[in-house]
Structures are given as structure tokens and as C-alpha cells.
Amino acid sequence: MLLPFYSAGKSLLLLFDHHVQHLCKRHGKNLLDHSGNVTRPWIYQFESQSCQLSSFSKSEHHAQFSPDVQHNPPTHPIPSFLTSKNCIAFQEIFLISTMVSERNLSKNVCIIGTGPSGLVAARELRNEGHNVVVFEQNHDVGGQWLYQPKVEHEDPLGRNNILIVHSSIYASLRLTSPREIMGFTDFPFVVKKGRDPRRFPGHKELLLYLQDFCEYFGLREMxxxxxxxxxxxxxxxxxxxxxxxxxxxxKEKEAEEGVEEVFDAVVVATGHYSQPRLPNIKGMDAWRRKQMHSHIYRVPEPFRNEVVVVVGNSLSGQDIGMELVDVAKEIHLSAKSLDVSEGLSKVISKHQNLHLCPQIDSLHEDGRVLFVDGTSIDADTIIYCTGYSYSFPFLDTKGMVIVDDDRVGPLYEHTFPPSLAPSLSFVGIPRKLIGFPFFESQAKWIAQLLSGKRTLPSWDEMMQSIKEFYRSREIDGIPKHNTHDLANFEYCDKYADYIGFPHLEEWRKELCLSVLRNADKNLDTYRDSYDDSEMLQEAYQSPHFAHLGPETF
Incomplete structure (x- = not known):
């Protein structure tokens, strides 16, 4: 078979298998191994009035149609400049083969996961004309936002390679961002009659939004x-x-046997808030009392009258610590640094049973928890609010994509493994950004790459970009396990430029920053008390909301 790849100023024609074997025998090219098989693909590259044979390289493997250049692929009959003796081999292949354009190719694509990133990927890939199948291990869409109250059969520390429980949502969880900034660009997250009307609603409201998105765009059939x-x-x-x-x-949940299928491309959209990340503390394995990761924390009642140590003071640690003050005897919040935000200091000062402690030095069989400053307490339970790790136990890339200290790589722009792109891609890897619009831009880029509308840089260029990014993180003192914590509006806008996607609106950025400032000062009230009415009005007058009409608000 002859596969054409069109690029600026030249056409690359890949010759495979029996065609090359035939040419090697007739024209004396020493391209066969000891068994008479072709050792690697070869390219006939013609430009102007010449034709030459050149070796196939990784960078040329990524050559595809460029939408920015006017192309005129060769058609029958054979162009006159290909009739010279040095192109006689090309003539034979040209006559045998049918030229197939790479434009607007429809691929069979598998998407894994139906959280926000998986759902928007399904929509964009289908819109681009691809045939899409989405796999979801649970009974409904939502991914992390599909609350699972029953956790008794899960390992408390989440040490199993394959988890029984996917969601890490606890019953009282409310969003940490206002609904106005969270929606996809063409599907605002607005208040609906009979639902949670708060700007920072509970987790169920976001699940309902994702279900609405799924129904509105007819995604369930996939x-x-x-x-x-x-x-x-x-x-x-x-x-x-x-x-x-x-x-x-x-494998379906009730099926006795699994199913094996072949796809042209795979999009991994499994999220990154399921596989618990645990600290390495001396005595953890010997400590006989209750230890658990926040992955399986659901409600405060089981900890009534207990002395609880909460390890970690990020969002989940703060939330759980504040919720436990009404039931637990004591809560000791163990943090890497005692230099905490003004908001957390205010909360601690309001509750006599909530204490800030340094990191844990060691755990002891008698129940003692020893801190690095030499103090200790006798605890009933330790809850590790220490974050999550990326995990893809199903994925076999022969080592081309690995997770090393929570760095998934190498990934070009946190999305594409250079050696396997675009047939393998990841949506939703980056953290600490306004997620939904970013996932949408990722999905559009993937869909257009697979259809041939856009191209990636060469393998060398992608690898160089990744190395430069890693180096910049090292210079900034950012640990490897925070590689994908971006927290950068400029990066989101730069990413959008790859596909002509709109930049984040200024009102969206300003609302986000306003919330961060408010939470830093008023940790326990920022979701219900805010002063951003002017920015909110600007948001409602923007194209994102304006088409809904004033009665919506």
C-alpha cells in the first residue's frame, strides 16, 4: 500500500512491505534483513524535478497534512517529471497504488472515562467526524463527581493497584470555585429551578451539570x-x-469474559483524584490504630469523641479538619509548615479542639504520634489528606510513557507522548487551573490532529520543548511531583493558540483570583460571603452568558 503525506513544498510517499521487497530485488537496494524482510519503511521523496530514496526517521513519522498551505497532491496520470530512469521504481508503485488523502480522516477512537474531560473529548471527537466509543466503569457519567457513599470494601489506605471506589468526594464537599467560571465555553453552569442555587454549590450540582451536558449533546449513545x-x-x-x-x-461488570477490540486512537481521561498518595512515615506499618486516606472519608460521625490527626493542610485537609470540630474530641492538623494562611489561623483560633502541629516524625505501636518538634499525642485515627497520584494500570506503552514521582511523561504540552502521538493522548492531566475550558481546548486539538487538520511538531522538537519545560521547573524550585500543577493563565492562553481557541475571558480570570484572595483571608466563609458584584455583572454581560437572556439570572 502507498500512503501519501503532504507537507509544505513536497510530498512524502511511504512504501511498505512487498512493494519495497520487490523494488529491492529489482534495483539492487540492500534494505533487507537476513530473512528477506524489509528492515524499515523507506520514503520516496520527490521535489521539483528529482526523486530520491531516503531513510524513514521518527520526525518524518509525524509528517501530516498542514492546513495552512495550499496542496496539490499527485493524481493520475503520472506526472511527466516522474518518467525519468531514476524514478522508474516510483512509477511501478504509483501505478499499483491509489492515492488516499489524509484530509478529514475519520478514526475509530476509544475514550476512557466520563468525567468532565472524557465527556468534552467525546463531543469534540464526534463533532470532528470520528467514530467514538467511551468506556465508563460506573453506572453513570460524572467520573470523580459521581458520589460513592459505600467505601467499606475499599482498602483504607488505597494501596490496591485497582481501586474498588473511584470517587474521592465526601458528603459535605462544596466547590472551591464559583459556578460562573467552571462551565464549558458554550454551556454555562447556571442555576436551575429546584436545584442548589448557591454560587459555590455542593458536589451533586456539578454532577447534574455534567449529566445535563451529556444529555444536551446526545453523548450517552457512545x-x-x-x-x-x-x-x-x-x-x-x-x-x-x-x-x-x-x-x-x-469487561462489563456482570460479564464472565472480556472483549478485545482494535482502535485507531485512544484518549485517556481517567482523572487524577483517585489513587491515594501516601507519605513515608516511620512506623506506619506497625501502628495498630485506624489509618485511612481521605479518599474514603465520607462523613464525620464515625470520628465522634476521637483524637484525630489530619495529615496535610491543603483543601481537603482544611475542609475535613473544620468539619470534624463538631464531633471529634481533638483534631491535630499536621502541616509541612506552621506558616499558614490568615484564614486558617482564624479558624484555629475559633475552635479550642483544633490544633496546628508540625510534621510527624514517627508512629508507635502504643498509639503515640511523635512530631518533629518532640511533642506527641495519643491518637485514635490518622487521616492522610496528602493528595493523589496519577495511575494508569491498564496502559502498556512499552515504557514510552511512565509515571515517575507523579510526573507523567514525556508529554508534549501535558497531552501528547511524542513517540505515540497523536494516536495516544491524555486529557485532564494538568492541575490548578480553570479546568473545563482547558479540557475543551485539549479535546479540540486532539480531534483535529486525528482528522489531519493540524499537525504536531517533529519528535525532536516536542522532546526539546519537554526538556526545556522540565528545566524551567527545576530552576523555579518546583518538585517533580508538582510537574503538572500549572496555576498559570498565560499557559492556558498559549495552549489555546495552538488551535485558535479563545483565550480565557478576563472576567473569568479576575473572578478566580478574587476567590483565592477571599479564601486566603476568610477560609470558613468565602463560599458564602464575597464582594465581586461588579465582576459578576461583567461576566453575565459577556457572550458566555448573554445568549441565555436576563431572566436566567
Whole structure:
């Protein structure tokens, strides 16, 4: 088969298998191994009035159609400049083969997960004309936002490679961002009659929003519910000259046997708030009292009259610590630094049973928790609010994508592994940004790459970009496990430029910053007390909301 790749100023024609074998024998090219098989694909590259044979490289593997250049692919009959003797081999292949344009290709694509990133990926890929199948291990959409109250069968520390419980949502959880900034660009997150009207609603309201999104865009027909993906691997590895395809093995919850299918591309959208990340504390394995990760924390009642140590003072640690003050005897919030925000200091000063402590030095069998400053307490329970790790137990990339100290890589722009893109991609890896619009831009880029409308840089260029990013993080003193914590509006805008996606609106950025400032000073009240009415009016008058009409608000 002859596969054409069109790029600025030249056409690249890949010759495979029996075609190259035939040419090697007739024209004396020493391109075969000891068994007579082709050692690697070769390219006939013609430009102006010449034709030459050149070796296939990784960077050329990514050559695809560029939408910015006017292209005129070769058509029958054979162009006159290809009739010279040095192009006789090309003539034979040209006559045998049919030229197939790479434009607007429809791919069979597998998406794993139906959280926000998976749902918007499904919509964008379908809009681009691809055939999409979405796998979801639970009974409904929502991913992390599909609350799972029953956690008794899960390992308390989440040490199992495959978790029973996916969601880490606790019953009282409310959003830390106002609904106005969270919606997708064309589907605002507005108040609906009979639902939670708060600007910082509970988790159920966001689940309902995602279900509305799914219904409005007709995505359910693409989703296989109660189906867990058990394996994803390359079908034709390591034949780099061929279009990479993927074996996907899945199993329905009640089925006796799994199903094996082949897809042209796989989009991983499994989220990053499920696999507990645990600290390494001396004596953890010997401590006989209750230890758990916040992944399975749901309600405060089981901790009534207990002495509880909460390890970590980020969002979940603060939330859980504040919730426990009404039931627990004592709560000791163990933090890396005692230099905490004004808001947390205010909360601690209001509650006699809430204490700020340094890091834990060691745990002892008699129940003692020893802190690094030499103080100790006798505790009943330790709750580790220490974050989550990226985990893809189903994914086999032969080491081309690894998770090293919570760095998923190498990934170009946190999305594409250079050696496997665009047939493998990730949506939703970055943290600490305004997620939904960013996921949307990722999904659009992936969809357009797979259809041939856009191209990625060469393998070398992508790898160089990744190395420069890693180096910049090191210079800034950012630990490896925070590689994907971006917290940068400029990065979101730069990413959007790759596909001509709109930049984040200024009102969205300002509302986000306003919330951060308010939470820093008023941790326990910022969700219900705020002073951003002017910015809010600007938001409601923007195109994002204006088409809904004033009666919406």
C-alpha cells in the first residue's frame, strides 16, 4: 500500500512491505534483513524535478497534512517529471497504488472515562467526524463527581493497584470555585429551578451539570457503562512506519469474559483524584490504630469523641479538619509548615479542639504520634489528606510513557507522548487551573490532529520543548511531583493558540483570583460571603452568558 503525506513544498510517499521487497530485488537496494524482510519503511521523496530514496526517521513519522498551505497532491496520470530512469521504481508503485488523502480522516477512537474531560473529548471527537466509543466503569457519567457513599470494601489506605471506589468526594464537599467560571465555553453552569442555587454549590450540582451536558449533546449513545478497561496496548508495535493502532480489552461488570477490540486512537481521561498518595512515615506499618486516606472519608460521625490527626493542610485537609470540630474530641492538623494562611489561623483560633502541629516524625505501636518538634499525642485515627497520584494500570506503552514521582511523561504540552502521538493522548492531566475550558481546548486539538487538520511538531522538537519545560521547573524550585500543577493563565492562553481557541475571558480570570484572595483571608466563609458584584455583572454581560437572556439570572 502507498500512503501519501503532504507537507509544505513536497510530498512524502511511504512504501511498505512487498512493494519495497520487490523494488529491492529489482534495483539492487540492500534494505533487507537476513530473512528477506524489509528492515524499515523507506520514503520516496520527490521535489521539483528529482526523486530520491531516503531513510524513514521518527520526525518524518509525524509528517501530516498542514492546513495552512495550499496542496496539490499527485493524481493520475503520472506526472511527466516522474518518467525519468531514476524514478522508474516510483512509477511501478504509483501505478499499483491509489492515492488516499489524509484530509478529514475519520478514526475509530476509544475514550476512557466520563468525567468532565472524557465527556468534552467525546463531543469534540464526534463533532470532528470520528467514530467514538467511551468506556465508563460506573453506572453513570460524572467520573470523580459521581458520589460513592459505600467505601467499606475499599482498602483504607488505597494501596490496591485497582481501586474498588473511584470517587474521592465526601458528603459535605462544596466547590472551591464559583459556578460562573467552571462551565464549558458554550454551556454555562447556571442555576436551575429546584436545584442548589448557591454560587459555590455542593458536589451533586456539578454532577447534574455534567449529566445535563451529556444529555444536551446526545453523548450517552457512545458510552458503555459498567465497563472497565483492563488493558490498552499497541497492536503493531514496533512497526513505526505503519499507522499505530491499539488493542483495548474491556469487561462489563456482570460479564464472565472480556472483549478485545482494535482502535485507531485512544484518549485517556481517567482523572487524577483517585489513587491515594501516601507519605513515608516511620512506623506506619506497625501502628495498630485506624489509618485511612481521605479518599474514603465520607462523613464525620464515625470520628465522634476521637483524637484525630489530619495529615496535610491543603483543601481537603482544611475542609475535613473544620468539619470534624463538631464531633471529634481533638483534631491535630499536621502541616509541612506552621506558616499558614490568615484564614486558617482564624479558624484555629475559633475552635479550642483544633490544633496546628508540625510534621510527624514517627508512629508507635502504643498509639503515640511523635512530631518533629518532640511533642506527641495519643491518637485514635490518622487521616492522610496528602493528595493523589496519577495511575494508569491498564496502559502498556512499552515504557514510552511512565509515571515517575507523579510526573507523567514525556508529554508534549501535558497531552501528547511524542513517540505515540497523536494516536495516544491524555486529557485532564494538568492541575490548578480553570479546568473545563482547558479540557475543551485539549479535546479540540486532539480531534483535529486525528482528522489531519493540524499537525504536531517533529519528535525532536516536542522532546526539546519537554526538556526545556522540565528545566524551567527545576530552576523555579518546583518538585517533580508538582510537574503538572500549572496555576498559570498565560499557559492556558498559549495552549489555546495552538488551535485558535479563545483565550480565557478576563472576567473569568479576575473572578478566580478574587476567590483565592477571599479564601486566603476568610477560609470558613468565602463560599458564602464575597464582594465581586461588579465582576459578576461583567461576566453575565459577556457572550458566555448573554445568549441565555436576563431572566436566567
Amino acid at each position: 458510552i458503555r457503562f459498567n465497563t472497565r478497561v483492563e488493558y490498552v496496548g499497541m497492536l503493531n508495535y514496533p512497526e513505526f512506519g505503519k499507522d499505530l493502532r491499539w488493542i483495548v480489552k474491556s
